[in-house]
Amino acid sequence: MVLVIRLTRRALLLVALLLPVACAPGTGAPAPTPAPTTAAFPARVVDFQGRDVVVAGAPQRIVSIGPSNTEFLFALGVGDRVVGTDDFSDEPAAARAAEKVGGVKVNLEKVLALRPDLVVTVQISDGTIERLAAASLTVLVVDPQGLSDVARSAILLGRAVGADGERLARDVTRRLDAVREKTKALATRPRVFHEVDATDPAKPFTVGPGSFVHDLIELAGGTNVAARAASPYPQLSAEELVRSDPEVIVLADADYGVTPEQVAARPGWGATSAVRNKRVVPVSANLVSRPGPRVAEAAELLARTFHPTAFR
């Protein structure tokens, strides 16, 4: 029994680690590629953990941990300098060729063997970041959570690698603003349930305030049924879900094989408007669940899903 408990703690730890990094595979086109510019080096920046980071010269060998970071680096036009990524970085397609340094658990030896002059990583709470820094590597923590963090990430990464992050940030912000302007004028805001994981359909995981997907849903003209949840990735009981009666169900777990038919067959779910009106929509998690340079694309997709006539 002791062993089972130990195992469970281990499994929970893995889950905690998985959540931020491993939110999915798929396809999609990267944002246009601004050319790298000559920037001032050494560059001094403050990262998402409040650490002062000095990048001595334009990085030539970058290890990127976190799919959103990899997408940013390619969108900034420095994809050819990315020598290693985490196992989940699959966008753009060129990123798949880079050396893989681990998924849930980063393999420190592999990172060191790549001799990176910059490691960009999401927040990892198992000591990996401290150990990389202790090995005299330049480590930059970039971990966008809310939608407003996306522009900040683009600018920060741009300065660290010597590329035009401001322009990328402006592009993304402009497209997001365009969607927001259009949905503001609409009369209806359908109730939306965004499914992150429903391995146990009695307690599905969804998105709440504090997550960028929640921001995206509201921006795209939907009303998140979990808008009053206490955490960014809350678990809703099936009872609450049925009671909240979503008009649209977004399946961000479709890449794991979840289908609208399965949703309709779950106990209780058949009573929701979304199932009755066949508005259960599979989406690619690697587009919708990543706070990367393609968030505007994700916002446009969600807006089309919620308001098919207004966004044709």
Added chain:
Amino acid sequence: MTKVAALAALAVALALSVVVAVAAGAVPLAPGDVVRALLGGGDAGASAIVRELRLPRVLAAALVGGALAVAGALLQGLLRNPLADPYVTGTAAGAALGAVVAIAAFGGALLSAPLAFAGALVAALLVWRIARVGGRVTTLTVLLAGVVLTSFAGAVVTLLLVANDRLALRLRAVVDVLVGGVTARGATELAVAALVVATGVGWALVLARRLDAYAFGEETAATLGVDTERTTASVLGATALLTGAAVALAGMVAFVGLVVPHVLRGVVGASHRALVAACFLGGAAALVLADLGARTVLAPVELPVGVVTGLVGAPFFLSLLARTARRSA
């Protein structure tokens, strides 16, 4: 209290706990709405909540609790040891390994029931083969083999978790198996489970008389004309059936199989026929209430029911150990 009165009281307790558990939940519903939903009326949302979510979950909890308590009663009778239950003997660990393998290999819940049963059966047979020395089963060996088997199954689960990417992405399903949690089930799944549990409980009732002969030891039972080897095999088979069904439905829910038979033996006496019946009713009521607690204590956060049974069961197990130790000192 006579046995009949005790059984009647347990049946009433089970009925009451089912009523309370169906009436309460994450979404507050007026009693009138619950009744209307049960009778097939009311609005679609309330009807779905009561008929498709709450009732199946409560029934699943009852089946799991009843099955585990009966399995515990059988093992305690066979081993003449109040500390025996499907967890101590490794049967539950085998079942959990089977369920995890089902998730790893096939990704779905479809095969988790048969594989959980297979795992339970293999574990039970293994323990029996190891513990059978010179034609008789030694309790100490059963318990030791159970501990070792549990560690082994745990190691295999960890290995699968680390080595299997697909499983890592299905961690939550694995966690559900390991910590134990009752969830709403479809009618078919529930009907199959009910059939399996009914078979197991029926088998237990048939074995009850033979287990009574074990009260004074296996040798006495043998001189009374009981085929002890066959009885042991049958008890382990019935235990595997009940444990496999319970683990497939709700994962590893500890302590119900340990505590319930122990408490009820004090109420209905040592006769196994009454004990098995009492354990089914009492175990079912206990887990229905534990699951109600799991759903409501920290609402809207839902606790795995294994946490609730562990919080209540572990202190009980320890006090039991302390009392046993003092008596033998």
